[in-house]
Amino acid sequence: MLEQSMAPPHSKILIADDHPLFRDALQQVVDQAFPDAAVLEASTLDEAMIIAAHDDLDLLLLDINMPGMNGFNGLIALRNAVPATPIVVVSADEERETIQQALTLGAAGFIPKSMAKASMVQGLHEVISGKVYMPVDLSAPLTRGQMMIDDDFQQGYAALTGQQRRVLEMLVLGKSNKVIAFELDIAESTVKAHVSAILRKLRVNSRTQAVLNASKMLGTVRAMPSL
Template structure:
């Protein structure tokens, strides 16, 4: 039996996703989570989950942070992004961050079902999108995305803390670790991102944001 985790803070849309899943897998076991923290706990406690459908916008995560966190902690479980942010750049970046598919929230039930069939068959599904032929910074963003994707879950949390302007002691308190541990992680973060200081790390962290968040 396929275990599918629906991660979205809107109950009505979780219902719509559940309907799409059951069209493809009538015997699927549906598990729901309204926050990223709930989703992480479900995945830790339920080894039977074999697919995650994830919204990018929830109260406790921003941009691609949730996707990166789940992929880092559970690399064997495919994650499909289901989002109202449907522009080509968001789709491309989600796939570059490890999503197994991208389903626009505006998609019809038939399209959602087609996408789920494709992903459950082990393939990647994404909507046809128009991308510019000229290089408008895409290569640079791809490089930043790859470097951020190499961070561990703990390093990712610290990077998000840096972007939010947190001090080392504040990040340490929120994570339940020592300041020395945070500093050690920051050294690794700077190395992986190819930066020299906090300011440059914060600039690199902008790759985590959706374009509408950065605007």
């Protein structure tokens, strides 16, 4: 029998999923994992953002395919909105790359929708206790297809300065220009200049494109020396 998690008293948990039946299923999982928690619901990213802005959430369960998410952009937006709240991605997409990307972008866990209820409960217990939960071993070697990296993007990354690489990795983690400036002890205008240089060197047209492409290759590029 699974032990009940040490969830905060009167904790608030948001279930953000556009399918009512699956929200009900997740409600049952949350009720079993955290019997005293108050459960809030959202069916779009906009609704989730509004709730996150007005409620002190202890946990957020997020479907990355609900309306407004635009891929992982919704996860990044919520990560910026509630940086102290652990976000667990709940998805029907069980591809290893998807799981790795979600965790790279700041998710505290990834739960496949096909997972058994008891395993979901265990996963939520681990996240609420401060751990990162994933259903597969991401330390296992990548397949040949997963290791393929766009040559132009890799060459562009190699041309980044050490500071630009640090800024890019912080962008991948979903941090805003203001937060990056504070953590690196530089002016926000300097961060913006770094971002512009990063986009130019990586040959991408937007910050989001840079983040998504970089997150796919972080497992290999972190080993490359800074210039």
